[in-house]
Amino acid sequence: MNASLDSTIDWARVRADFPLLARKVHGKPLIYFDSANTGQKPEPVIAAVDDFYRHHNANVSRAVHALGTEATDAYEGARNKLARFVNVRGDELVLCSGTTFALNLVAYSWALPRLQPGDAIVLTRMEHHANIVPWQLVAQRTGATIKVAELDERGELDLDRLYALLTPDVKLLSLTHVSNVLGTVNPVREICREARKRGIVSVVDGSQAAPHRALDIASIGCDFYAFTGHKMSGPTGTGALWARREHLAAMPPFIGGGEMIKEVRFEGTVFNDPPHKFEAGTPNIAGFIGLGAAVDYLSALGMHNIEAREQALLAHATEELSKVEGVRIFGEAREKAAVISFLVEGAHAHDLATLLDLEGVAIRSGHHCAHPLMHHFGVAATCRASLAFYNTHDEVEAFVAALRKVRKLLA
Numbered sequence: 001m002n003a004s005l006d007s008t009i010d011w012a013r014v015r016a017d018f019p020l021l022a023r024k025v026h027g028k029p030l031i032y033f034d035s036a037n038t039g040q041k042p043e044p045v046i047a048a049v050d051d052f053y054r055h056h057n058a059n060v061s062r063a064v065h066a067l068g069t070e071a072t073d074a075y076e077g078a079r080n081k082l083a084r085f086v087n088v089r090g091d092e093l094v095l096c097s098g099t100t101f102a103l104n105l106v107a108y109s110w111a112l113p114r115l116q117p118g119d120a121i122v123l124t125r126m127e128h129h130a131n132i133v134p135w136q137l138v139a140q141r142t143g144a145t146i147k148v149a150e151l152d153e154r155g156e157l158d159l160d161r162l163y164a165l166l167t168p169d170v171k172l173l174s175l176t177h178v179s180n181v182l183g184t185v186n187p188v189r190e191i192c193r194e195a196r197k198r199g200i201v202s203v204v205d206g207s208q209a210a211p212h213r214a215l216d217i218a219s220i221g222c223d224f225y226a227f228t229g230h231k232m233s234g235p236t237g238t239g240a241l242w243a244r245r246e247h248l249a250a251m252p253p254f255i256g257g258g259e260m261i262k263e264v265r266f267e268g269t270v271f272n273d274p275p276h277k278f279e280a281g282t283p284n285i286a287g288f289i290g291l292g293a294a295v296d297y298l299s300a301l302g303m304h305n306i307e308a309r310e311q312a313l314l315a316h317a318t319e320e321l322s323k324v325e326g327v328r329i330f331g332e333a334r335e336k337a338a339v340i341s342f343l344v345e346g347a348h349a350h351d352l353a354t355l356l357d358l359e360g361v362a363i364r365s366g367h368h369c370a371h372p373l374m375h376h377f378g379v380a381a382t383c384r385a386s387l388a389f390y391n392t393h394d395e396v397e398a399f400v401a402a403l404r405k406v407r408k409l410l411a
C-alpha cells in the first residue's frame with residue numbers, strides 16, 4: 001500500500017460526523033477499536049435511513065403509486081452507486097444481507113449442483129467461518145473434499161504451496177481478500193489469475209477489503225466477490241455478491257418467492273433476470289439506501305485517503321503496542337490492513353478486553369470466527385484492535401496507556 005495522505009482533509013471534522021463516537025462508556029470517552037467487527041455510521045447514513053422511513057417508505061418493484069416508485073428508484077439507485085463504487089455493472093450485483101449470505105449463495109447455487117466425488121475445493125488457513133462452513137456443507141452433500149493453503153510465519157499465504165494445491169481435481173478456490181484477524185492483504189489478483197489459468201473458479205471474500213481500500217473488482221479477475229455493508233459505514237443486513245454474468249445466468253435461484261419471478265403457474269415458474277432472480281422477498285430497502293449514502297460518504301473522502309489515514313494509524317499503533325512488555329502481535333504481513341491481533345503474556349484475552357472496556361476501550365477478544373487460524377497459532381483466543389479512519393492518534397496513545405494499566409492489574 002503506498003497511498004499518500006491528502007493533507008487538506010480535516011480528520012477531526014470527519015470524526016465529528018459519527019455521533020456515536022462522542023459518547024462515553026463507563027464514564028470514559030469511548031475509544032472504538034472494533035471496526036473490523038462492524039463500522040460506526042456517519043450522520044448522512046443515519047439521515048438517509050431516517051428520511052426513507054419518514055418520507056418515502058413503501059415496498060419496491062410492486063406498487064405503481066408514487067411512494068412505490070420513489071422507494072424503487074432509491075433502492076435501484078443504491079445498487080448502481082454500490083456497483084460504481086466497486087467498478088462493476090449494477091445488473092451483475094446481487095444485493096443480499098451480507099457476506100455470509102453471498103458466500104452461501106455461491107455454495108448452494110453454483111457449487112452444489114456442480115461438484116462431485118473426486119472434486120476438491122481450496123480454502124486458506126486464514127478464512128472466516130463464513131468462508132469455511134458453507135463449503136463444508138457442500139462438500140458433505142457432494143462428496144467433494146477441502147484442501148487448505150497454509151501460511152508462513154508472517155501470516156502471509158505461502159503462494160508456492162497454494163499453487164501446488166491447484167491440481168486438476170480442484171474446481172473452486174475461495175479466499176479472503178484481507179484477513180479479519182491478521183490484517184494480511186492477499187494478492188488476490190495474482191492468485192485468481194493462477195486459478196483461472198487452471199480452469200478453477202475463484203471466490204473472494206471482500207468483507208475486510210471493501211471498507212478500507214479502493215476496490216476494482218472487475219480488475220481482480222475473480223468469478224465471485226462478496227462483501228458486507230455494515231463494515232463500510234452502512235447499515236447492518238446489507239451486502240452484495242458480484243458474479244460474472246455467465247455464472248448468474250447459469251445458476252439456479254437460491255431461495256424462491258416474490259420479486260424473483262416473471263410468471264408463476266402451478267405447472268412451472270419463469271424466473272426473473274439476474275440479479276433479481278436471486279433476490280426473493282422484500283429486501284432491506286432502508287438499509288441499502290443507507291448503504292448508498294455510505295458509499296457517497298466514503299467516495300467523497302476518497303478511498304485512497306482513507307487507506308493512507310488508516311495506514312498511519314496502524315503504523316503508530318503497532319509501534320506503541322510493540323513497546324508494551326509481554327505483548328505478542330499475531331500477523332506481520334508486508335501488506336496489512338489496520339487490524340492488530342495480540343496477546344499479553346500471562347493475561348487471558350477476555351480479561352484484557354473486559355478491563356479495557358472499563359477504560360472506555362472497545363476491542364474484540366475471542367476466536368474472531370477463525371478457529372482454524374487460532375489452532376495454527378496454538379491459542380484459543382486473541383485480542384483484536386481494529387482501526388478505522390475516524391480513529392485518532394490520541395486514541396492510539398490512550399489505548400496503549402490503558403493496556404499498560406490493565407496489564408499491571410492482571411500481572
Ligand code: PMP
Nearest residue numbers: 098099100128130180205207228
Ligand atoms: N468474512 C470476513 C473476513 C469477515 O470479517 C466477516 C465479518 N466478521 C464475514 C466474512 C461475515 O460477514 P457478515 O457477518 O457481515 O455476513
